Amino acid sequence: MLRLIAGRLVQIAVTLVILSALTWLAMGLMPGDPLDLALLADPALTAADVERMRVLHGLDRPLHERYLAWAAAVLRGEFGYSRLYALPTAAVLWPALGSTLVLLGCALSLALVAGVGLGVLAAVRPRAAPAADAFAILAQSTPSFWLGILLIILFAVTLGWLPAGGVAEEPGLWPALRFLALPVATLAIVNSAAYLRHSLAAMQAELWQPYIRTARMKGLPERVVIWRHAFPNAAIPIVTITALDAGALVSGALITETIFARPGMGRLIYDSIMGNDYNLALLALLLAALVTMLATLAADVAQRLLDPRLGG
Template sequence: MTRILLSRLAQIALTLAILSFCAFALIALMPGDPIEVAIAGDPRLTAEDAARLRALHGLDRPFTERYLAWAGNLLRGEFGYSRLFAQPVASLLGPALLSTLGLAGTALVIALVAGVALGALAASRPRAAPFVDAVAVLDQAMPTFWLGILLIIAFAVTLGWLPAGGSAEAGLGLDHLVLPVATLAVAHLAGYARHATASLETTLTEPWIRTARARGATESRVLFRHALPNAALPILQIAALDAGALAGGALVTETVFARPGMGKLLYDAVMGNDTNLALVALLLVALVTMLATLGADLAQRALDPRLRER
């Protein structure tokens, strides 16, 4: 297990290095640079001012030299400043990532539990399968932004039970999380229900399941003690991919509910040509994604002894 962990960590480090170079190159190829944006915003800046600012920020140096300088600062923990927000990058990323992880993590746990429960119902009760399929189809056909707006109209505007959006920084309690968490959870519910149904239906036909039933095990014990741990392997991988993807921020949900998360931050950084913030945020999202996948792989090996030998 230690050898596998060290190997995966080395792969993560190499992937981040390649990704950082590619992202730096792509952003460098974008039309315009921060100095041109500054000139457009302040016509009083002269060509001499622009040249002095480019030299100050190292934008007049060759591409390779600029990348190595930026990567060296990053390895030393110096993330630099955001030109768009006039704040240290670290002070922006921390609150945004915590906000997104709180929202996405809670939603994914609820979606995973509810989806697996629906899948178990469909796999163990064939009569319930059409109902679960109908719920999954309806869920997949429902746009996230539409569901969010519908929940706001129903529970915030009409009933007045919950706030329509915002975050804890606005002085709200945990009730501000209910609607965005419900929106994200419902958006991911169908995938888990379908995969859980297919995986459990396959597992329940295995010979060792029939052996467990022949020994007198109850259906609930067969389902949750014997079948589910083996059927959970593909579901864990999907959950890890979802967690990594949502670490980048659920932009639509965060926009509908006015939440300052990673999705909004990344969008603002790219649109505002804030190179430093966009690069560091992108690498952070990639790191969280790969760590989530690594955690899923380790959990799979813990659940399936056959994988420990590989």
């Protein structure tokens, strides 16, 4: 297990270096730079002013030298400033990541409980399988933006029970939960469909295995057969799907964050790219990639804990 973790951490480090270099190259080859945009935005600036600023910020140096200087600064913990927000980059990144991780953790937890619970119920009771399939098809085919708008109309506009969007300004758990309820429900309903269908298929396959018949012949209670024998083996593919969803939602919850006006990594990456804030965009992309790779590492470790035969 330790060899697996050490090897994967080395792979993560190498991947981040390659990804940062390729992204830096792509951004460097784009026409124009932030100083050209500043010249267009402020008529008072002269070409001489822009040239002095270009030398001051090192933009007159070759692309590879700028990348090495940026990488060395990041390794020292110096992330620079965000041109778009006029703040230190770390002061923009960490709150956005925290907001996304809270939203992601709540949504995936709810989706897992609902999806896996319904999937196991449908596998154990075949009469419930058609209803579970219908729910999965409906949830998987519903666009998240459309579902979010419907929830806003129902619970915020019509009933007035929950806020339509934003974040809680008051301290405390209850205000935070009220603002989280609708975006969490949107992501949980859409993502629970995949967990339902995979858990249903995996449990149906496991319940026909010889060791399940043996456990039943020994007179074990049905709940023990299902949750202690069949479910750990059926949970292995679900763990993989959860890790992939976690990585995708870190940077891919843009639609949900936009509908509910929540600050997060999805909106931050979009705004920084559209605002030509290259330093912030690159660091946000690398942070999202790091969380994605750590989630897959956690999934590999969990799979080996569930099934030691996988080795590692």
